[in-house]
Amino acid sequence: MLQTPDYKRAATLPGVLNEVVNRWSPRSFADKPVENDKLERCFEAARWAASCKNEQPWRFLLGRKGDDTYARIFETLVEFNQNWCKLAPVLVLTVGQDFFSSNHQPNEPFYTYDVGQAAANFALQAYHEGLQLHQMGGFSAAKARELFAIPEGYHPLTTWALGYVAEPEQLPEGYYREQELLARKRKPLSEFVFNGEWGKPLTF
Ligand SMILES: Cc1cc2nc3c(=O)[nH]c(=O)nc-3n(C[C@H](O)[C@H](O)[C@H](O)COP(=O)(O)O)c2cc1C
Numbered sequence: 213m214l215q216t217p218d219y220k221r222a223a224t225l226p227g228v229l230n231e232v233v234n235r236w237s238p239r240s241f242a243d244k245p246v247e248n249d250k251l252e253r254c255f256e257a258a259r260w261a262a263s264c265k266n267e268q269p270w271r272f273l274l275g276r277k278g279d280d281t282y283a284r285i286f287e288t289l290v291e292f293n294q295n296w297c298k299l300a301p302v303l304v305l306t307v308g309q310d311f312f313s314s315n316h317q318p319n320e321p322f323y324t325y326d327v328g329q330a331a332a333n334f335a336l337q338a339y340h341e342g343l344q345l346h347q348m349g350g351f352s353a354a355k356a357r358e359l360f361a362i363p364e365g366y367h368p369l370t371t372w373a374l375g376y377v378a379e380p381e382q383l384p385e386g387y388y389r390e391q392e393l394l395a396r397k398r399k400p401l402s403e404f405v406f407n408g409e410w411g412k413p414l415t416f
Contacts, residue, residue: 214377216339219395231336237346239296240383240392241375245276246302250341254374257337258330264322265314270330271307273360284359285371290350293371296388300346300373305356306331307366327369338374346373 216234224233255272263269275282277300285303286294297303308327312319335345348371356368380392402413 214379219393222396222398229336231339235335235339236344236396238344238377238392239299239346239373239388240378240380241299241301241373242378243299244301244376246343246375250343251302253341254334254337254343258334261326261329261333263326263329264319265312267309267312267314267319267323267326268330269309269319269323270327271309271366273305273307275303277301285351285356287359288351288353288356288368289348289371290352293348293350293373296383297348297373299378299382300375302372302374304372304374305351305360305368306370306372307362308369309366311365324369331370331372334372342376343374344377348372 216236220234220236222228222233251274258270258272259268261268261270273281273285275285282303285305286297288305289297306327308323310319310323311317331345331347335347338345351368351371353368356362356371362368380389383389383392401416405414406412407414
């Protein structure tokens with residue numbers, strides 16, 4: 213697999229987890245299947261995420277290139293994502309259960325928060341396995357519901373592309389390739405970690 217290029221490594225403090233520094237969302241994937249043991253460990257990492265009342269509201273549908281699940285997930289994607297996702301060996305649809313199994317009361321807004329936590333665990337484990345994950349909101353949840361007969365109370369939330377990273381040059385010139393070569397950026401902590409009053413940055 214390709215190492216994370218320097219410009220995709222997070223410019224952060226020493227001591228931040230290697231997986232956090234090196235995880236990024238590529239669009240250029242190698243034409244190489246993902247081993248089953250790696251997939252299983254990624255889902256194990258997702259499985260051990262925290263969740264409200266330990267409800268574990270996450271559900272996943274995984275397709276490998278060539279199978280029917282892959283074709284159906286691909287069909288739900290917007291064209292912008294289909295253009296590059298055709299390179300990905302694995303596609304995943306994430307789904308959240310919106311009610312507590314114990315009492316059937318709404319698990320709002322925590323079920324989406326919890327699926328996000330499982331996704332973050334998965335993404336870090338994926339990097340640890342030599343893979344990268346690219347999460348997407350650009351898909352039709354209605355189409356996913358229809359194609360997979362997803363029952364009431366369960367909501368398609370995101371789609372993912374997973375695989376080994378390949379050279380940016382296999383992407384079409386223009387936006388996709390430019391993005392693949394751009395540095396990853398984040399807001400400074402002072403814009404979102406507060407103390408004392410809303411908007412007042414915490415002093416570390
Ligand atoms: C919920 C969510 C939806 C996203 N939707 C898309 C998408 O539809 N298409 C796409 O190419 N990238 C999508 N992304 C990827 C983000 O653009 C990417 O994570 C962000 O720019 C930060 O880059 P990094 O993951 O490389 O650090 C999405 C990410 C998340 C978490």
